[in-house]
Amino acid sequence: DKAAVCKELRSMVQDAHAALADLRSRNAEEAFRKALVLLETSPAKRSQELGLSTLDVLLLLYGRALALTEIGQLEELVEAQTLLEKIKSFEERTFQCLVFYAVGKVFLRENRFSLALAQFSDSLQTVKNKITPGKLTWPLTKEIVKETQPEYLTEVLEQAIELCKFPPIPDAICRLEKCLVPLKAEIYLTDPDFKGYIRICCCESCILEYHTACWKSLKTAFSDKNEKDFLKESCFTPDCFGKICKIQLFRPTGLLKCEFVAAISKPLIPKKPKLNQKCSSPRKLKSKEEHKLTRKQHKLSFQEKQAINDEILQQMEDPATHSQQKVPFVSSVSSAWRLYRDPVLLQTSQNVELLREEKCLHVSDLAAALRPWLELDSSRGNHVAERMLNLQQEPLATLRQAVDLLLERKNRVWARVLIHLLSDCEDMNPKLSRWVIQLNNAGLNAARSFIERHAEHLEQLDLSFLLNFGPLQDAIIEKFGTRTELFSSSVTVTEHLKQAPPHDMRLFIWTLEEHRDKYLTCHQILDDYFDFSDGHCSVIKKSENENKSPMKSRGRKKKAKEPRAYYVFPGTRASTPADEQDLFEDDSLSFLHPGDPFSVPSHLREEVADFEEQYNSRRHGGHYKMILDNNPDPTKESLYDYFALILEEHGPLEAEDPLLSGELVNFPAVAQLKMQEAGGFESFLLESLRFIKIGSHVGLMKHAMCL
Structure with a gap:
């Protein structure tokens, strides 16, 4: 159906x-x-x-x-x-x-x-x-x-x-030269025809495996020996001098059926001596010698750099040796100064890695701010200015390229424009931000001082040529509406600058620097401004009493040493006072007047006059005489000793900090009277050359040098 x-x-x-x-x-x-x-x-x-x-x-x-x-x-x-x-x-x-x-x-x-x-x-x-x-x-x-x-x-x-x-690794591989299994030499426990296998190991770590049928065929060539008889026989691997030490038989289930083991010590075979073939080619021999010499030089250079780094770290970690040892780091700073001849450029080169990584300032903004200066420089045939202008048109340009070009040009006005732009940036590296703001504020203060000090000299010059420069002209137009109104009134350029904000003062100085070839009499005052005032390079003299305990100086007097001057740039790497003393040894005479080398430099005369006036006055004479006295007050020195130990341990502190002033109420009446006579606790500390005020904090002199 x-x-x-x-x-x-x-x-x-x-x-x-x-x-x-x-x-x-x-x-x-x-x-x-x-x-x-x-x-x-x-x-x-x-x-x-x-x-x-x-x-x-x-x-x-x-x-x-x-x-x-x-x-x-x-x-x-x-x-x-x-x-x-x-x-x-x-x-x-x-x-x-x-x-x-x-x-x-x-x-x-x-x-x-x-x-x-x-x-x-x-x-x-x-x-x-x-x-x-x-x-x-x-x-x-x-x-x-x-x-x-x-x-x-x-x-x-x-x-x-x-x-x-990418097949799985086989469980064994048959090593018989003419394997009797026609399909393949690899042995897997999952093979349909798997019937077990034999594994043979020798004392030289050889491992030989065979199909069961292949092993039976191989045994017939040895007069029907059983498995145990093969122990201590020569290994089947060609060129192997080892002896068979273990034989394992595996069942068709993959489990170990039986195992035969013999203890055999591994024979010691002497190693062949290593012989290097000698090179016969003169060209190769020369290349080999040059390579060896280069490698030796690199090794020595690395060892010297490592020694310098270790010594610098040791100096920074051991403040007690700051005044006794000299670090080779000074030579590198001195060579950098000879290269740039400007404190702001020098500090920019030392912070170049931080600047290259900064993302808050775009290259186009820097190029736009520098455009008037770049066009002026480019018209004079400078190729670096042309390359900097081209960066504004490149979408993939980075701040790293701009900073490298700025350092290559070594233009001190460009460097200050960069610092000015960075000071207005947000979300910047904190370390870089502190340095930039400090340097920018120092430049503004120096500009105000420059105009006040050299106003009479500037009055005698014809500054109308500078008013045609774009940035300065824009600043004046923003103030007066038009440039002609400035000249129609009775206000001169110098009088306007005296009343202008610090940014306009500084812009005028930058413009004067870029056109310095038109004003030969301003070369010296411009160099003084950029080298000392704007770079905020301060000359500090080390007191002979610094880092000395009053308890030791009271018992015996030591021969007074000449105070040594050293230069400190804000933003540079921390170094010891002893290091800094040779910073500008090579070029120290360049700061003196060529006609009268023993006179006070022009940029220091006003400060020296102020000091002499205060020193000779009745009100302050006793104060400075006390500082320069070789027989200090033991009570005050003991107190200074106590507070110096606290600041040595904790760094700069505010005067109201409990670590400093918390125990003042428990001091003897004599000590409290000394502080009241000085005008308070902070004034009392600042009477000693050991202490210095850093912002709102009080610290030791070495803290200011490190900063």
């Missing part, structure tokens, strides 16, 4: 694909086999009567081949290959992608990865060529065959190809 046969066949196919999906491979194989037997009673006629196409028959054969492959036994795999060859004989073009896939699975099950890779690659290429049977269902059912869906098949094939390209 056709209906009964169709119903029975449908039931078999449903059971078969359900078992295949549940990995019940033997049940699936049996169901597919029964369905095929039912059709094979009269293949052509029966399949046509039941409405089955050739693809339906191929799907039944394909399903049984997959089930046999999943069983994984050697006989089943051979039978699966036979079925797949039968499918190939149908020559159904669109079904070949599934055939390649199924054959690849058989090889993969046998751990023959190279052969499986070729089959999977052919199947994937066929799918990419769109030669597929389309979505198919298992015969007489509505269940879709997953492998007929191109997306699913492509994903499975790509995973299989990845596995075959």
Whole structure:
């Protein structure tokens, strides 16, 4: 009956694909086999009567081949290959992608990865060529065959190809020259024909492994020795002088069956002496000597730099030796000063790494602010100014490039414009911000002092030429509305500058510096301003009583030493007073007047006059005489000693800090009277040259030098 046969066949196919999906491979194989037997009673006629196409028959054969492959036994795999060859004989073009896939699975099950890779690659290429049977269902059912869906098949094939390209490491590799296993020399515990293997180890760490059949064949060449008899025999590896010390036999389950071990001491083989072939080429010998000399120089240079760094660190960590030792760091600072000849440029070069990393200032803003100065410099034929102007047009230009060009040009006005722009930036590196603000404020204060000091000299000059310079002209127009109104009134340029804000004063000085070739009489005062006032270079003299205990000086007097002058630039790296004393030794005479070298420099005359006036006055005479007295007050010196120890330990502190003033109420009446006579605690401390006021803090003199 056709209906009964169709119903029975449908039931078999449903059971078969359900078992295949549940990995019940033997049940699936049996169901597919029964369905095929039912059709094979009269293949052509029966399949046509039941409405089955050739693809339906191929799907039944394909399903049984997959089930046999999943069983994984050697006989089943051979039978699966036979079925797949039968499918190939149908020559159904669109079904070949599934055939390649199924054959690849058989090889993969046998751990023959190279052969499986070729089959999977052919199947994937066929799918990419769109030669597929389309979505198919298992015969007489509505269940879709997953492998007929191109997306699913492509994903499975790509995973299989990845596995075959990078197969797992074999558990063993047969070392018999003519291996008796025809499939492959690699041994996996999951091989369908796995029957165990033998591992042989020698005292020289050689490891030799064999299939069980290959080992039996190898033993026949040794008069049927058993495994234990091979212990202490020579290793089978060519050129190995070791002895066999261990033999392991593994069962078909992969577990160790038995093991034979013999203790063998490893023979000591003398090493061959190392002989270096001598070079005979003169060119190579010369190159080798030059390379050796260069390497030696680099090594010596590195050792010198390391020694300098270690000494600097030791100086910074040991304040007691600051006044006794000299650090070679001074020579590098001195050479930098000789290179730039300007304190702001010098400090900029020392902080160049921080500037290069700064992101708050854009190159276009710097180039725009410098444009008038750059155009003026470029008109004079300077190529660095032209390169700086071009940076504004480059979108990828960085502040690092601009700073490098600025240092290359060594223009002291450019450097100060950079400091001015940075002082207005926010979200800047705190260390860099402190330095920039301090330097900018020092420049503004120096500009005010410059105008007040040299107003009479400037009155005698014709400054109208400077008013044509763009930045200064814009500042005047912003103040008066138009430039002509300035001259129509009775106010001169100098009188305007006296009343102008510090920024305008400084802008005038910068403009005068850029046009200094027009005003020869201003060279000296401009150099004094930029070298000393604007750079905020202060000359500090070390007191002979500094860093000395009054308790020691009271008992004995030491020979007074000449006070040494040294220069401190705010923002430079911290160094010791002894280091700084030689900072400008080479060029110290350049600060003196060429006609009268023993006179007080012009920029210091006003300060010297103020000092002499205060020293000779009745009100302050006693104060300075007390400072210069070689017989100080023992009570005061003891108090200074006490507070110096606190500041030495904690650094600069505010005068109201409890660490300094917390115990004042417990001091003797004599000590409190001394402080009251001085005008308070802070004034009392500042009477001593040991202490200095740093902002709102009081610290030791060495703290100011480090800052």
